[in-house]
Amino acid sequence: MSTTRMLFLSFALTALLLGCKASPETATTSTSTTTTSSSSTTTSTTTTSTAPPAFPSIPPVVISGNIPTTVPIPPNPPPNATSEQFRPYFDWFSWESFIALNWPASGVGRGNPDQPNNPSVFTSMTNTTPVTWGTYKANWELFDQYDKRPTPWNDYNSPYAPALCPQAKQTDKQLLMVTKGDTELSDVNQAFSFPLVDQSSNYVYFEVRYNEQQYNWIRGADNTPATWLYLMKNLPPGTVVSLPPNPRNPADSIMIKAAWRSLGGTQNTSGLQDKLRQRYYTVNAWVYNSQTQQCTQQLMGLVGFHIAQKTSLFTEWVWSTFEQVDNVPPKVDNVPSSFNNGTDNPSTGTQGFANRPTYTAPGQLPPTPTPTQVTRLNPMPTTPPGASTVDVNNTFHAALPKNSIWQYYQLVTTQWPTNPSQFKAPANRGVYPQDCGGAFPVNGAVNTALETYFQSSQLAVGAFGNSCMSCHYNAGTGLRDFSWGLARRPHQDAPPPSTSKMKATAQTAAK
Ligand code: HEC
Numbered sequence: 165m166s167t168t169r170m171l172f173l174s175f176a177l178t179a180l181l182l183g184c185k186a187s188p189e190t191a192t193t194s195t196s197t198t199t200t201s202s203s204s205t206t207t208s209t210t211t212t213s214t215a216p217p218a219f220p221s222i223p224p225v226v227i228s229g230n231i232p233t234t235v236p237i238p239p240n241p242p243p244n245a246t247s248e249q250f251r252p253y254f255d256w257f258s259w260e261s262f263i264a265l266n267w268p269a270s271g272v273g274r275g276n277p278d279q280p281n282n283p284s285v286f287t288s289m290t291n292t293t294p295v296t297w298g299t300y301k302a303n304w305e306l307f308d309q310y311d312k313r314p315t316p317w318n319d320y321n322s323p324y325a326p327a328l329c330p331q332a333k334q335t336d337k338q339l340l341m342v343t344k345g346d347t348e349l350s351d352v353n354q355a356f357s358f359p360l361v362d363q364s365s366n367y368v369y370f371e372v373r374y375n376e377q378q379y380n381w382i383r384g385a386d387n388t389p390a391t392w393l394y395l396m397k398n399l400p401p402g403t404v405v406s407l408p409p410n411p412r413n414p415a416d417s418i419m420i421k422a423a424w425r426s427l428g429g430t431q432n433t434s435g436l437q438d439k440l441r442q443r444y445y446t447v448n449a450w451v452y453n454s455q456t457q458q459c460t461q462q463l464m465g466l467v468g469f470h471i472a473q474k475t476s477l478f479t480e481w482v483w484s485t486f487e488q489v490d491n492v493p494p495k496v497d498n499v500p501s502s503f504n505n506g507t508d509n510p511s512t513g514t515q516g517f518a519n520r521p522t523y524t525a526p527g528q529l530p531p532t533p534t535p536t537q538v539t540r541l542n543p544m545p546t547t548p549p550g551a552s553t554v555d556v557n558n559t560f561h562a563a564l565p566k567n568s569i570w571q572y573y574q575l576v577t578t579q580w581p582t583n584p585s586q587f588k589a590p591a592n593r594g595v596y597p598q599d600c601g602g603a604f605p606v607n608g609a610v611n612t613a614l615e616t617y618f619q620s621s622q623l624a625v626g627a628f629g630n631s632c633m634s635c636h637y638n639a640g641t642g643l644r645d646f647s648w649g650l651a652r653r654p655h656q657d658a659p660p661p662s663t664s665k666m667k668a669t670a671q672t673a674a675k
Contacts, residue, residue: 216240220249220551223256225563227287229267229280229296232260233416233475235482235580247582247604252551254578258484259560261471265297265420266445266570273318274299275376291445291569297420298337298447300373306382307394307653310660314383314394317376324666329450329459337449339369339424339464342529357617357627359521361533362502364436366426368467368613369451372649377408378417382650396654399644404589407645409476416475419647423468423613425502426451440499441465443572444488455531467491467502468613469573472632472646480581480601481646483632485611489572492538492612496572503538503612516541516612516619541619542608542630544576553577579609579632589642596634603633 216238217223223236235257237250267277268289277296279285305322306314312323320334329338342359360368374382384391384398392398393405407417427436427444444465451462469486489496492504500506510518518537521530545553557574564570581601588594597603607621609631617623624630628638633646640651660666 219245220252220548222252222551222556222559225560226260227263227283227563228260229264229277229286231264231416231418231473232257235475235478248545249548250582251545251548251553251578252556254482254580255553255556255575257482258471258486258575258578259556261418261473261484262469262486262573262575263560263570265418265471266295269294269296269299274301274320275317287565287568289569291442292447294447295445297373300375300418300420301379302338303372303374303649303653304340304666306374306379307649307655308660308664308666309394310655310664310666311658313386313392314379317379322669324660324664325669326452327665327667328452328457331459331461332450337371337447337464338452338459339371339449340452341370341372342367342454357615358523359529359533360423360503360538360613360616361519361521361536362425363500363505363535364426364428365532365535367529367533369424369449369464370614371422371424373420373422374649375416375418375420377413377415378419378647381408381413381417393650394654395657397657399640399650399654402591402643404643405640405645405647405650407474407647407650409474409479414476416473418471418473419649420472421470421614422466423611424449424464425467425613427463427465436465440490443490443499443569445569445573454529466573468611470611470614470632472636474645477584478581478601479584480587480603480633480637483579483609483636485576485578485609485614485632486573487576487611487613489574492540501538503536503616505535505537510537512537512539514541514620515617515623517616520617536616538612538616540612542577542610544574545605576611577605577609579603579605581633590638591641591643594637594642596629596637600633600637603631603637605631607631607634609633 219238219241235253237253241250263286264277264280267280268285270276270278271294275296276299301317304326309323315321315323326338326340328340332338362368382393384393390398399405408415409417427441427446441463446463446465448461449464450459451464452459465488467488468491471484472481474481488502490499491502493501493506495501512518516539519534520536521533553575561571582604583602586599587601588599594600597606607630610619612619615630618627618630621630628635636646636648639646639648644651
């Protein structure tokens, strides 16, 4: 950890811990308009000659491969501070997590950054360097192993592997989902939703990954089968799951969801114009086509990136979402948008989209679909003045080298619980946003590539609303700790059904 960050974090941490020790409730505030703070401490914690930074302000950028675990909220914010004024501290946390997760992977084990304290490792990476989060466990490595144990964290073996892309090596990325609603092995629709089609008539693909803490918690202990939460029998209705940090494991759970578009061809072959391809973080992935039932290796460009991190203070998680800057208008550098034809025809009206594909069973998707027309319905926050999400993006871009691939990615929004101690599950008549930790912003927190069809609050009513927290709060009626994966994917303790697209591999883990 860099010295700057360490000082910074220890400062914030000291303040927060002091607040916590004084009384556990001091991590929260009582009114719904203010956010978590540690204003209770009256002892002076530091003696420094420099004046405290203005409030609100953007904390200094740190180029580090260490994922932050604390939101650097100043120790003595004004008593009447609004949630909006706390936004830059959460946006900073989002960007620092984004940098650490996209830090070059060490290549040893899984989830390990290469030289996390050496900024030049990050600033000199290219748009094909393998990244840390890419070595996290994919959802199917955890939830689709049926009567076998999912393998230990560092292992790339799977007792069952997707039968869809037999050519794929264990460490190759396989992209199989085009939706968030169906099984990850035949998905082309978004969460409870429809597929997204780019301007080249290619479907966008999604993947979900879990960090070590979350993976291990759901995998459970080898010798305690009742802790194996990937099995339905261990999650009867009414059981409450609390992912780490929890009383038995203080480390943060992190879950990732990413969206990719095809850039045409593979590395170094034709496809999207070379100049445009240089604007994406890319990976050569095995992509499953449900019409031809074939996998082809394609160069895929990252277009959307969700991070949810559960921290010890923010137990309803901190929700961050990033996009590639060319997704939708306004154009940057006059480059065409991935999901918009550059005209108002078709008009996206009050929904933020037009030409939504029809919902079809996997395998029956039209091979050359009409491109979806998308606009951003919920603007990126422009408040608080001078320290808004837009300003935080500018600050991080300015701190990165001009040729960094991450210049082409922007934070769209961060959503967080302002009053984390106030949680009551929907199953127990909890009501959003107040019983969901006082979510802020209350709505309109979505990604144009991942929640294209849930941008408008009216259209998202049936799907629990147009924000990360309103929707994830309902995972397992609030009993699955905001993880839709944990709510939807646990299975029977039996061999895969004959319809499963998972097949036994040579290496089988002991049950
Ligand atoms: C309308 C509902 C909805 C909204 C809004 C939504 N999500 Fe999700 N999200 C889902 C569903 C459904 C899944 C799929 C889980 C699965 O089936 O594996 C999912 C998956 C995820 C995952 C993968 C891990 C897991 O177990 O849930 C992450 C991370 C995530 N979403 C983050 C976000 C963020 C960040 C936002 C806001 C910017 C957001 N989501 C908005 C419904 C939603």
